[in-house]
Amino acid sequence: MIALVRARRGAAVVFGLAALTPILVRDAYFLDSLVLILLWGALSAAWNVAGGYAGQVSIGHASFFGIGAYSAALTVTRFGGGPWFGMLVGIVISIGAGFIIGFLSNRLKGPYFALSTIAFSQVLLIGVSRWRGFTSGAEGIPVPFRPGFATLGLGHVGWVYMALAVALVCYAVEVYLERSRVGYQLAGVREDEDAAEALGIPTRRLKVGAVTLSAALTSVCGSLWAQYVGFVDPTYVFSVDLSVRFALNTIIGGMGTALGPFLGSILITSLETYLRATFAGVKAGFTGIYLIIYGTALILVVRFVPDGLAGIAARVRVRRAHA
């Protein structure tokens, strides 16, 4: 245990602070931001499994998020089941959808794969919007709040630990991919698929596996989000904006690193929340300034820190070791 903490000092600090915060702070706004940081971090980590470790950069991960959110919301509102059961349903459907995206990943590369995943999420968006009788269409579904763990009706403190738990699960999957044989094989697929295949690595199966695992994790987070925010509507849960957010956190934090997605989420989520709150008070016409700053920051980070925050940390460590 101690060895583990020492080896993963950064993660221990990040998750440890997250676990301590609800004890020290009771401010709902702060805790809400923390829940979102952890949830977006977990989602980015899930994306990282496909995008970072297997090198299959998707901009359609909102598909799985939406599947998870709708599965939970519909299970609760249409079938009177619990959100936990809905989460399971979401996982099963997402695995199915993950196979489709995995199949695409075997046929397509680079931007073509990314574009096909966007198209996939758009197809789901239109389908869910139109199937009004079952999904309530574009009107969305208000998810009832019923206090209790079984119904996922938690307070802010409860949600911090729930989000922390799912964040830790996603983090553990990432660590496994860094350490295990499968993980090294995936790295081989990412770096040079032909060479990996020549070495006898089942590249196709691995890619499909990574995408499917990533899909299932994303779906779990989607189910939790639906219960947390309490309103599911197709234009948001299947949006390209959301898919971009998952990828963005990871790229800014460091692709293919276990802690990167969480570092990215800390930076991006707090930057966004802070800027939005700061500029909300200015004259209505100027509120958009926060998004200009946000967008500019994004361009700069992607440009000047291509290996992400985790990359900076690694470089600092190397420099210190040499000194």
Next chain:
Amino acid sequence: MPRLVFTLAVAVLAVVLGGELAPVGGQATSGEYKIGVLEPITGPLAFEGKRHVQGLEIVRDLINQRGGVMGKKLVLSMADATDPTAAATEANRLITREGVKIITGTFSSRLCGAASEVAARHDVIYWESSCVDPRFNKRGLKNVYRTEIDATGFGWYNIEFIAKHLAPRLNLKPNQIKVAFLSEDSSYGQGVTESARQRAKSEFGMQEVMLEYYNWQTLNDMTPTILKMKQLNPDVVHHIGFGNDAVLFWRQSKEQSFLFKALVHAGATGYGGTDFGKALGNDANGVFALLEPGPGFRLEALRPEGREIEKAFRDAVQKETGTYPFGAHQLAGSGLWLLKLVLDRARLDDQRLGREVLRDRSERQRPRAALHAAVAERAAGDGVAGGVHDAPGEVDPARRLGPAQIGVLTQLVVATVLLGGIYALISVGLTLIFGIMRVVNFAHGEFLMLGMYLAFWAFVAFTADPYFVVVVAIPLFFVVGLVVYGLVMRGVIHASHNVQIFTTVGLSTVLQNVALVAWSGDFRYVRPWHLSTVLRAGSTIFNLTQVVASLIAVALTLTLVAFMKWTHAGRVMRATAQDRDAATLMGIDTDRVYRLTFAIGIAAVGAAGVLVAPLYSVYPTAGLQFVLLSYVVVVLGGLGDMLGAMIGSLIVAAVEVAGSYLFGAAWKEIFYFILFILVLVFRPAGLFGQRGAETLGV
């Protein structure tokens, strides 16, 4: 009264009494009373959010001039909510950081749905002034109030109007009336339309000849829908539109000589906004819109104090915006005024407020009656049922030729070709940037949007026709392309596609919001004289602006094909695309090649923006609907194949037109996205591209 709960803009709808809670006075000492405001100030709904905020600020000032709220100065604490997550977060902030006990807002049902949940968990009152989702106050939340009529009410009144006022003037019994329901597919449109359908059928037995939903943000052509509708020959079109789509439907209906007797709409957007009038001028006459007190509202029907405050409000809005209050101003403003009345009487701001609201309700009935009188009188005064289009002597030549069906197929083909022309025009720049150079640019649509704004401002400032502006636009956007390349793209041109994707996503966010801050989220319209000019060949109709756009697309494509094939620069571009390293070894300055390509591509899309500006509304997120589509076009046609992209545009347009006509406008995109995925999987080189071309430069 059949249903007491419905009133316009003044009545408080469902009210549930809450439990007893100790009043919390954190704000009592400051002499100020703070209310949280949650509105979509950025993003695609910004045009509406901005007006809500204006209305709220004006009423806040009126309230403060009249002694404030509960004897304290009213202060508004603003928050921006673009999506449900942001709405929930900001509601949390308003409650915990700003200490508000009441939040008001929010326009969209997904925003108020998420935010009111948060408010409920903190026992904070959610005073909704504009969301119309009927479920909003039926979820068992004790803290939720709404001052606006809901979607069920809108639909109910629309059918009431058709049955009681339109039918007699059309000399028809309600059950003889044929209604076509057309609606944008957001929560708002669906709510109103479904409620209207239900009442039309169950209570009056009206004949529903059509039901069609569409996505207002991705709608580019309504011809297929109109052609289908024309054959069904409805008496009344029940259309819930947003902005862009209402204008498009009205304009294209006129083009296609689609004759209906009346169009009924509900709400402050679409036909209900003065934007509609601005976009169409005199052509805009003839719509029946159920909305918040509009210019027909009779001030003298109000009690003296109501008259005074309404007049002060109108004057203040006039002074600030230069127009008569929009529905959005009215909704937000009257909601806040009503809140003040209730607060002043109740002198508490917790859930016990509910009782006060109930007690107050009888008084709310009176202005409502006045409003009904106003609506009825206006309808009578306007000579409604004389009909919108069918003045004597104005018989459409297309109809004389025989049954309407004759020309449908030809017209659909024409619609495909013209729409394809627009798509080709928009995509030609991307063929160069993505197709040939393999640079992923997700900000493509934003340059289109900038082109549209250029056309708009040139039209406003110099009444310059877009066809002249385009001459200026090409060099101007060439320079813009050079600058953007130097500042943004140069650093990532050799980086992976992922880096390029996310750089251009950032660029797209920046450009959208620069437009939002500089020019606001309002819909703008460019109306050159030739916009409503149509050419006729037999029974087939061609919109002149679209014809010109298509011809220019062809010309532009051919020019670029020639440029790529026969000029040195073109050859160098192709060489660089095929093998960057080899090109460098041959002494080619690849950086210059990329810069040139990017600039030409941006010049092309900027010019496209100028040319399509008259056809669509101009607003900060106008480009979004064309980005994905352009990628579909470029990939379908075969990467880097300019003529292929031209054919790709026609295919996308054909799929869209046929899909809209056969299955409904709501499904149109699903077909081309599925086609897109299938082509990517089975023919990744595109339908006409060289096999293997897709792997070049990846």
